[in-house]
Amino acid sequence: MEKIRTNYEKWYSSDDYYWGTKPAGFCDELINLRPVSIAKKVLDIGCGEGKDAVYMAQKGYSVTAFDITKNGIEKAKKLAARNNVTVDAYVDDINTFQVNDTFDIIYSTGTVQYLFDENKYAFFEKIAKITNLNGIVYFNVFVEKPFLQLPPDWDIEEKMWKSGELFCFFSDWKILNINEVIFKDNSGGIPHFHCMDTIICEKVNQDYKF
Numbered sequence: 001m002e003k004i005r006t007n008y009e010k011w012y013s014s015d016d017y018y019w020g021t022k023p024a025g026f027c028d029e030l031i032n033l034r035p036v037s038i039a040k041k042v043l044d045i046g047c048g049e050g051k052d053a054v055y056m057a058q059k060g061y062s063v064t065a066f067d068i069t070k071n072g073i074e075k076a077k078k079l080a081a082r083n084n085v086t087v088d089a090y091v092d093d094i095n096t097f098q099v100n101d102t103f104d105i106i107y108s109t110g111t112v113q114y115l116f117d118e119n120k121y122a123f124f125e126k127i128a129k130i131t132n133l134n135g136i137v138y139f140n141v142f143v144e145k146p147f148l149q150l151p152p153d154w155d156i157e158e159k160m161w162k163s164g165e166l167f168c169f170f171s172d173w174k175i176l177n178i179n180e181v182i183f184k185d186n187s188g189g190i191p192h193f194h195c196m197d198t199i200i201c202e203k204v205n206q207d208y209k210f
C-alpha cells in the first residue's frame with residue numbers, strides 16, 4: 001500500500017476549496033515588483049488547489065505549478081478551466097522536483113517546511129539556478145517558538161524551522177523584504193497561532209556559490 005505522506009490529499013478531496021479560491025495578498029506584491037510587461041514565467045511550489053497559480057495566470061503570466069497531492073492538482077486544473085486560463089500543473093515533490101525551465105518569479109507559501117533536512121541546501125541551490133537574473137522569489141516557512149504550541153492540523157512530514165534559518169539561504173541575494181510575524185489561524189476549525197518567516201528577494205548575480 002502507498003504510504004500516506006500528507007493529510008492534504010484527504011483535506012482536498014471534497015468539492016469545497018480548503019484554502020478558498022481568493023489569491024494570497026503576496027501575489028499582488030510580486031506583480032507590482034515584476035509586472036507581466038517585464039516578467040513572464042512563474043513557478044508555484046506547493047500550489048495546493050491552485051488559487052494563487054490561477055490568479056497569476058489570469059494576470060497574464062505563464063504559470064507552472066506543482067503539489068504532492070493529486071486532488072490538489074485536479075482542483076487547480078478545474079479552477080483554471082473555470083477561469084478560462086491554463087496552468088501547467090502537475091504532481092511533484094518539493095524534495096526532488098526537476099524542471100527544465102527558468103523563471104522570473106518563484107514562490108512557495110506554506111510548503112517549505114516539508115523539505116527534509118538533508119534536501120534544504122540542494123533545494124535552494126536549485127532555486128538559485130532556475131531563477132532568471134533579476135528574477136524574484138517569495139518564500140515563507142513556519143518557525144518554532146517555545147511559547148507556541150504545534151498547530152492542531154500539523155501534517156505528517158512537516159517540520160518547524162528555526163527562526164531566521166530561511167534568510168541564511170539568501171545572504172547573497174538582494175533582500176527586498178524580510179519579516180517574522182505571529183498570526184492567528186483557524187485552519188482545521190480550531191483557532192491557533194503560527195509564527196512565520198517570510199522573504200522576498202532578487203537574484204542579482206548570475207552564479208551563486210553555496
Ligand SMILES: C[S@@+](CC[C@H](N)C(=O)[O-])C[C@H]1O[C@@H](n2cnc3c(N)ncnc32)[C@H](O)[C@@H]1O
Nearest residue numbers: 008019046047048067068093094109110111114
Ligand atoms: C499549507 S498548504 C499551502 C497550499 C498553497 N500553497 C496555498 O497557499 O493554498 C501546504 C501544501 O504543501 C503540499 N505539500 C506537502 N508536502 C509536499 C511535498 N513534499 N512536495 C510538494 N508539496 C507538498 C500540500 O499538499 C499542501 O498543498
